[in-house]
Amino acid sequence: QVQLVESGGGLVQAGDSLRLSCAASGRTFSSHAMGWFRRAPGKTREFVAAISWNSGRTFSPDSVKARFTISRENAKNTMYLQMNSLKPQDTAVYYCAAKEGVVAFTPGAYDYWGQGTQVTVSS
Numbered sequence: 001q002v003q004l005v006e007s008g009g010g011l012v013q014a015g016d017s018l019r020l021s022c023a024a025s026g027r028t029f030s031s032h033a034m035g036w037f038r039r040a041p042g043k044t045r046e047f048v049a050a051i052s053w054n055s056g057r058t059f060s061p062d063s064v065k066a067r068f069t070i071s072r073e074n075a076k077n078t079m080y081l082q083m084n085s086l087k088p089q090d091t092a093v094y095y096c097a098a099k100e101g102v103v104a105f106t107p108g109a110y111d112y113w114g115q116g117t118q119v120t121v122s123s
Helices: none
Strands: 003-007 010-013 018-025 032-039 046-051 068-073 078-083 092-100 117-122
Touching: 003 092, 018 032, 018 092, 018 117, 032 068, 032 078, 046 068, 046 078, 078 092
Parallel strands: 010 117
Antiparallel strands: 003 018, 018 078, 032 046, 032 092, 068 078, 092 117
């Protein structure tokens, strides 16, 4: 079992930066691939970034690749999402997720989810 808690969301202006954190509990965090997803109002959950268990591989879609960076510190059981040059269209609830094995890009592939943290970007 892995329990996940996100933090770091808030209200910022366009162009600002935020760093989201995902704190995990459970003995097997270091063996899980991790991901960030977001859900904007009226939209389905969207893939934002993913990272392999040993940080050897990271993935993100073109829409955020140049602005968002995913990382993790297994010794601290924590994953991060550094978000720079935020845009109003980045406004969403951001969720962290974990799964055993290799990274995945679809929500259904993940086994564990946090409760989400709201990010609001004003223009």
